Amino acid sequence: MPAASNPSNNSVSQSNSSVSILEDYQKNFLDLAMESNALRFSKSSDEDFKLKSGRLSPYFFNLGLFSTGKLLSNLATSYSISIITNSRDQKLPEFDIIFGPAYKGIPLCAIVCAKLAEIGGSKFEKISYSFNRKEKKDHGEGGSIVGASLKGKRILIIDDVMTAGTAINEAFEIIKAEGGEVVGTIIALDRQExxxxxxxxxxxxxxxxxxxxxxxxxVNLGNIIKYLDGKLTGDEKQRVEHYRATYGA
Structure with missing residues (x-):
């Protein structure tokens, strides 16, 4: 197996989205998230969104609403530029395969793999994708993995958000069982809670x-609050700030 590079401080969650000035691709991502209703804010505390954790949140993110060709293309661009930028800054090790955990990760790994080949240059042209089935197939090619074999490969996991890390933990077990090595994870939104x-x-x-x-x-929650400052009502902003003060990491 090729040795994975070891970026400094890789035991700490990191992202170029933590900088004070947002990049154009991050602004575009947030604009499209608002336009598509993928990122929503409740009008009052009575309309807050209930999360898997049981918490009532004043905002909700549903990546599934990036459902048109245009939105998917722009979404893939946002993921890809984030990968390229973090790779260039040595915050992300080299990888061979983008792995998308079923189900939301399935379209993500495919569209981002294609977009990386399109805009990332020769370094990313041979990146492959894989995803898992929820149930193993007992006919045809069989098994639970669709796409490139994970054996002996360096894997980047892709997903939408990370709430408790359950899906990522499951993906690690799947990849380990298939003989792959996870070297990083990319998500669309870090809720920072x-x-x-x-x-x-x-x-x-x-x-x-x-x-x-x-x-x-x-992007992360801090980016959302900063960029949408003038687009949220005073009440919406206050409730998001209160939520961050209560649950922020």
Whole structure:
């Protein structure tokens, strides 16, 4: 297996989206998220969104609403530029395969693999993609993996958001069983909120620490608050700020 590069401080969740000035691709991503209703804000506390964690959140992100060809193309561009930027800055090791956990990760790994080949230059032209089936196939090619073989390969996991890290943990087990090595994870949005009061850490921080890999994102909650400052009502902004003060990592 090729040796994975070892970027400095890779045990800490990191992203170029943590800088104070947003890049154009991040602004474009947030604009499209708002236009497509993928990123929504409740009008009052009575309309807050219930998360898997049971928390009531004043904002909600549903990547599934990037459902047209134009939106998917722009989404793939945002993921790809984030990957290219973090690779250039040595915050992301070299990888061979983009792995998308079923189900939301399935279209993501394919469209981003194609977009990287289109805009990333020769370095990314031979990147492959793979995803898992929820149930193993017992006919034809069989098995639970669709796409490139993971054996002996360096893997970048792609997903939408990370709430508790459950899907990522499951993906690690699948990849390990197939003989691959996870070298990083990329998500669209880092909510930057603690998983529980005991750890005081976010899901991205916990995953990064547990597996000693970088976890990067296109944007995070801090980016949302900064960029949409003039687009949110005073009440919306206040409730998001209160939520961050309560659950922020």
């Amino acid at each position: 603690i998983v529980n009061s005991e750890s005081g850490m976010s899901a991205t921080q916990l995953v990064s620490e547990r597996y000693s890999i970088p976890v990067i994102s296109i």
